[in-house]
Each structure stands twice: as C-alpha cells, then as structure tokens.
Amino acid sequence: MSATYVLALIPLPDATLDALRRAYALHYLPDGWPETWPAGVDLTRVRAVVTNGSTGLSEARMAALPALEIVSAFGAGYENVDVAAAARRGIVVTHAPGANAATVADHAIGLLLALARGYAPLTEAVRGGNWRTSRGERATLTGARLGIVGMGRIGRLIAARARGFDMTLGYHTRGPHADAPGRYYSRLTELAAASDFLVIACNGGPATKHLVDREVLYALGPHGYVVNVSRGSVLDTRALLDALAERAIAxxxxxxxxHEPEVPFELLDHPDVLVTPHIAGRSPASLIAQRDALIASLTQHFTHTPVEFAVRTV
Structure with missing residues (x-):
C-alpha cells in the first residue's frame, strides 16, 4: 500500500511528530511554506496539511497541492485557513476545539494577577535595592470589574476563574447569550468603560481585526489593564502604544x-507591560489533547468515517 503524505507547516511537539511519522510519510517544514522546496518533497502526493490558525492555508496554496484532501489546524484556531475555498475543493478542514481552553484561561488570570500586583516591576525594584521605596499599594482582583471580549469556551473558563475573586463580570460578543455569566454589553466601548480589566478572548480573523482600538482603550481608562490571549490582530498595536505612552491605560x-514574533521595543521597555511568547495554550495536557485531536481527525478521514472535529461550513 502506498504511503500517505502529510505536510506539516508549523512547529510541532516531538510526541506529535512521532505519532505522525508512525502512521504517515511526513514532510516537516516548521518554518512554513518555503520559497524553494527541499529535495524529495512531491507536492502532487500531499494528501494532508497540518497548520494552525496563525499560519493557515490559502486557496492558492491549496491549488498547489492537487491531491490535498484534509487540512488540520493544530489547536482551536483556524482563522487563516480559507475554509470557503476548501469547501469548494472538497477539502475537509479540522481543528481541536477546547483542547487548550483551560490552559489559556489559566494564563489570562495569571497575567491579570501579575499586572495588578506588579510582580515584574516589583521584582526589578528589589533587585535594584529599592525594597523600602517600592512598597506602595497595588490593585488586586478581588471585587474588581472584569470585561471579557468573547464568550466562547475560553471566555467562559476565564469567567469561572474570576468568580473565585468575586469579580463583577461583563462581556461583549456579537449578541447576548442567555446562559452566559455577567452583563452583556452590545458596545465594546461601554464594556471597557465599565471594566477595571479587559481580557480579549475572541476569535481572530478579518471580522475582529483591530476590534480593540483607540476608542476602546481610552474608554478603559488610566487605571485599567488590557490582556490579550486571543490573536494579535484583535488589538490595534499602534493604539496600544499611544495609550501606554499617554498613560491612558495602566x-x-x-x-x-x-506582528509576532517582532515586538515593539516600547512594549518591552514599559514597566507595566508583560509579554509572553504566544504560549498561553501550551501545557503538557493541552498539547496531548491537540495531538490526539489531530491524529483522530486524520485517522477518521483516511478510514472514511465521520470526522468529529471537522469545521462546519454554512
């Protein structure tokens, strides 16, 4: 029986690579679609692509893979996979919904605590010998107002954790959810104005590009903090830099x-900005869940059984 060729265009954990190599002929290009293809890669034989929401897969690249049958996003996001083009070509698109949601929610709460309590600048102050002069009051989460942008799996898990701090909850989505915690705000600026902390946990993609803009940040106010664990495109970087420089937010x-992994130096130099390298969803448990979802999707497709985690098109 001929080998089934899989093309992986993103960095993958060793355990996931091992699982793919046991079952398939794997072409592993962790730096993405190359300008020049390595010897031995026959694009006409590739039947599956492994990508993620950030890297995605365009229609033009699908067209370069005439045998392509399935595109699997490693993780929940798939915003840069051209799902409509895939549907037209009869290509299945899959993802791993909820696989890393709990880890992302934990990371968001960690950032909130670290910002409010000043862990990073206070550690630097102590290192600099400024123990006595750095013991001013800091904000805390208990009783504070939390606004959540997006109320999917991650947003709901953030809300559940926030309840442990007795936080007042508000949220913004395209429409209210009857079973969602907290108050619904149809206008994001109103949610920001009613929040001490604003957490971005919505989907990425064109529909949410720069959803959190200058108006939203300035509505958050000089004592407010913004946290982004969704996609970089949702938060307008220029507006954020201006708001920080003008002390319009805390x-x-x-x-x-x-534009990750490039990070503006103004962010790195700011004492009340924390930057982590897009790892909110990475934990041993989440990576195992993502691996299992990926392998299950490929197995189901190639054995002609219903694909549980297929993206449904309208």
Whole structure:
C-alpha cells in the first residue's frame, strides 16, 4: 500500500511528530511554506496539511497541492485557513476545539494577577535595592470589574476563574447569550468603560481585526489593564502604544502580538507591560489533547468515517 503524505507547516511537539511519522510519510517544514522546496518533497502526493490558525492555508496554496484532501489546524484556531475555498475543493478542514481552553484561561488570570500586583516591576525594584521605596499599594482582583471580549469556551473558563475573586463580570460578543455569566454589553466601548480589566478572548480573523482600538482603550481608562490571549490582530498595536505612552491605560498583558514574533521595543521597555511568547495554550495536557485531536481527525478521514472535529461550513 502506498504511503500517505502529510505536510506539516508549523512547529510541532516531538510526541506529535512521532505519532505522525508512525502512521504517515511526513514532510516537516516548521518554518512554513518555503520559497524553494527541499529535495524529495512531491507536492502532487500531499494528501494532508497540518497548520494552525496563525499560519493557515490559502486557496492558492491549496491549488498547489492537487491531491490535498484534509487540512488540520493544530489547536482551536483556524482563522487563516480559507475554509470557503476548501469547501469548494472538497477539502475537509479540522481543528481541536477546547483542547487548550483551560490552559489559556489559566494564563489570562495569571497575567491579570501579575499586572495588578506588579510582580515584574516589583521584582526589578528589589533587585535594584529599592525594597523600602517600592512598597506602595497595588490593585488586586478581588471585587474588581472584569470585561471579557468573547464568550466562547475560553471566555467562559476565564469567567469561572474570576468568580473565585468575586469579580463583577461583563462581556461583549456579537449578541447576548442567555446562559452566559455577567452583563452583556452590545458596545465594546461601554464594556471597557465599565471594566477595571479587559481580557480579549475572541476569535481572530478579518471580522475582529483591530476590534480593540483607540476608542476602546481610552474608554478603559488610566487605571485599567488590557490582556490579550486571543490573536494579535484583535488589538490595534499602534493604539496600544499611544495609550501606554499617554498613560491612558495602566498596563497590558500580551501573549500575542500583531506582528509576532517582532515586538515593539516600547512594549518591552514599559514597566507595566508583560509579554509572553504566544504560549498561553501550551501545557503538557493541552498539547496531548491537540495531538490526539489531530491524529483522530486524520485517522477518521483516511478510514472514511465521520470526522468529529471537522469545521462546519454554512
């Protein structure tokens, strides 16, 4: 029986690579679609692509893979996979919904605590010998107002954790959810104005590009903090830099950056900005869940059984 060729265009954990190599002929290009293809890669034989929401797969690249049958996003996001083009070509698109949601929610709460309590600048103050002069009051989460942008799996898990701090909850989505915790705000600026902390946990993609803009940040106010654990494109970087420079907000916690991995030096130099390298969803448990979802999707497709985690098109 001929080998089934899989093309992986993103960095993958060793355990996931091992699982793919046991079952398939794997072409592993962790730096993405190359300008020049390595010897031995026959694009006409590739039947599956492994990508993620950030890297995605365009229609033009699908067209370069005439045998392509399935595109699997490693993780929940698939915003840069051209799902409509895939549907037209009869290509299945899959993802791993909820696989890393709990880890992302934990990371968001960690950023909130670290920003409010000033863990990073206070550690630097102590290192600099400024113990006595750095013991001013800091904000805390208990009883504070939390606004959540997006109320999917991650947003709901953030809300559940926030309840442990007796936080007042508000949220913004395209429409209200009857079973969602907290008060619904149809206008994001109104949610920001009613929040001490604003957490971005919505989907990425064109529909949410720069959803959190200058108006939203300035509505958050000089004592407010913004945290982004969704996609860098949702938060307008220029507006954020201006708001920080003008002290229109108190600080920011960013796991994603609009043009990552390039990070503006102004963010790195700001004492009340925390930046982590897009790892909110990475934990041993989440990576195992993502691996299992990926392998299950490929197995189901190639054995002609219903694909549980297929993206449904309208």
């Amino acid at each position: 600080g920011a916690g960013l796991d994603v950056i609009e």
